[in-house]
Amino acid sequence: MTSFVLPHEVHGDGAHKVFAVHGWFADRSAYAAVLPDLDRTAFTYALVDLRGYGEARDAAGSFTTTEAARDLVELADRLGWEQFSVLGHSMGGSVAQRLLSVAPHRLRRIVGVSPVPASGLPLSGEQGALFTDAAHKAENRRAIIDFTTGGRRPAAWLDRMVARSLARSDAKAFRTWLDSWAGEDFRADVEGCEVPALAVAGELDPALSPAVLRQTWLAWYPRAGLTALPSAGHYAMDETPLELIRVVEDFLRADDSGDGDTHDGNTGDRDTGAGAVRVVGDGVGESA
Numbered sequence: 001m002t003s004f005v006l007p008h009e010v011h012g013d014g015a016h017k018v019f020a021v022h023g024w025f026a027d028r029s030a031y032a033a034v035l036p037d038l039d040r041t042a043f044t045y046a047l048v049d050l051r052g053y054g055e056a057r058d059a060a061g062s063f064t065t066t067e068a069a070r071d072l073v074e075l076a077d078r079l080g081w082e083q084f085s086v087l088g089h090s091m092g093g094s095v096a097q098r099l100l101s102v103a104p105h106r107l108r109r110i111v112g113v114s115p116v117p118a119s120g121l122p123l124s125g126e127q128g129a130l131f132t133d134a135a136h137k138a139e140n141r142r143a144i145i146d147f148t149t150g151g152r153r154p155a156a157w158l159d160r161m162v163a164r165s166l167a168r169s170d171a172k173a174f175r176t177w178l179d180s181w182a183g184e185d186f187r188a189d190v191e192g193c194e195v196p197a198l199a200v201a202g203e204l205d206p207a208l209s210p211a212v213l214r215q216t217w218l219a220w221y222p223r224a225g226l227t228a229l230p231s232a233g234h235y236a237m238d239e240t241p242l243e244l245i246r247v248v249e250d251f252l253r254a255d256d257s258g259d260g261d262t263h264d265g266n267t268g269d270r271d272t273g274a275g276a277v278r279v280v281g282d283g284v285g286e287s288a
Contacts, residue, residue, distance in 0.1 A: 005078060006071050007055035008048045012040030016108070016256055017081045019072055020047045023090030023114075024177060025141065025161065027054030027168040030089060033241040039249055042256070046079065048072070050095070052173025063173050064180040065091075069098035076106065085109040085252055089237065090208070091116055091181040093199075101189040108255050109196045111248050114148075114208045114234045117216035118187045121207075131182070135175035138162050149233030150204030161235070191220045198225045198251045200244065202232030225251070 009028065022030040028047040038045055050068050051061035061067055072095070076084055085108045088096035093115020099107055123131050134140035142162045146153065199217040201210040210228040218224050227247050232240040 003074055004051070004059065004061070004071065006048045006050065006075050008046050008075060010044060010046050010079075011035065011038065012042075012044045014039070014041055014043040016043045016252060017076075017079070017084040018043050018045050018252065019076075019084060019086045020045055021068070021072070021086060021088040021092030021095050022048075022050065022053065023088075023092050024174070024181065025090075025145065025165040025169075027057075029054070029164065029168065031237055033238050034245050037242065037245055042253065043249070046075070048075065050092075050177075052170045052177060054168050057168070057170045057173075061173075063176040065095045065098040065184065065186075066102070066180075068095045069102040072099065073103050073106065082106070083108050085111070085255070087111045087113070087248060088115060089113040090234065091177065094118065094181045097190055097197075098186065100193040100195055101186065104193060104195055107195045109198070109252055111198045111200065111251060112213075112217065113200045113236050113244065113248075114202060114205055115199055115213070115217065116181050116208065117212070118190050118220065119185045119216060121182045123182055131178060132175070135171045135178075138166060141165055145235070148205050148207050149202075149235060149239065150206070152204060152233070153239075157238070161238075187220065193221060194223055195221075196223045196225075196251075196255065197221045198227065198248075200227050200229065200236060200247055202234055202236050202239065203228050203230045204233035204239075208234065 020031050022028055027049045031047055049056040051059040052063050072086070083106055086096040086099055093112030096110040096112055096115065097118045099110070130140050130143065134144060142158050145161050146158055197217065199213045201208060201213050203210060210226060213226055218226055229236055229240050229243055236244045
């Protein structure tokens with residue numbers, strides 16, 4: 001029996017291999033805005049479509065973060081990647097953390113861009129209904145995107161994001177994915193993992209804010225860092241693409257330098273402790 005292969009596209013020929021994993025609202029086209037300016041000599045990026053999205057829109061599956069982590073390991077084997085880093089946005093950040101338990105020995109570094117914590121994101125009441133019904137209601141998807149970007153983005157951009165989301169995801173898979181990334185708590189399986197881990201948070205995102213990631217990501221991972229982007233909300237790839245690239249690639253390069261400690265993505269300076277936070281842009285740095 002042939003195992004499932006995640007649809008993917010590979011960019012670059014650098015020695016440092018990196019998977020880029022999308023979030024709940026998009027397929028691999030989520031990285032379109034950053035793609036032209038990635039360093040393709042230092043890194044090789046593989047952008048993937050998770051089951052239920054993009055070229056895998058009709059793929060069968062359980063649509064869970066565990067399944068996705070195993071799919072990534074399978075793809076790494078096929079690509080001949082013995083070790084690799086993972087960049088994951090939102091739900092994709094949860095998938096990256098699942099890999100800490102599925103195949104920690106294969107990971108060099110992980111980066112979560114507005115990552116859902118390993119404890120999940122419990123939703124109830126009106127908020128729960130908003131997310132649950134987003135599977136079949138375009139207006140719900142638009143409201144969620146608007147809220148998580150601070151209500152500051154143009155209407156045309158919101159409409160484009162919703163249109164892409166609807167076109168590039170299967171509604172049933174989209175709904176099932178919610179139960180996994182929001183409802184599953186696997187913190188006990190990954191807490192204390194020594195893989196260097198950077199969280200990038202947009203200060204305009206009230207849902208997965210720097211404060212939330214300070215209480216979760218920084219508290220759980222001994223070699224963690226947190227970078228805050230003042231001008232970004234939940235979709236830093238679209239909102240602040242150049243700032244995001246600099247933060248992410250500086251962090252990934254720290255591994256190639258032979259320095260195993262976690263660094264912030266702004267200057268490459270060593271973090272001052274497990275709770276260190278660096279604000280990139282026009283903000284002022286702080287330490288938790």
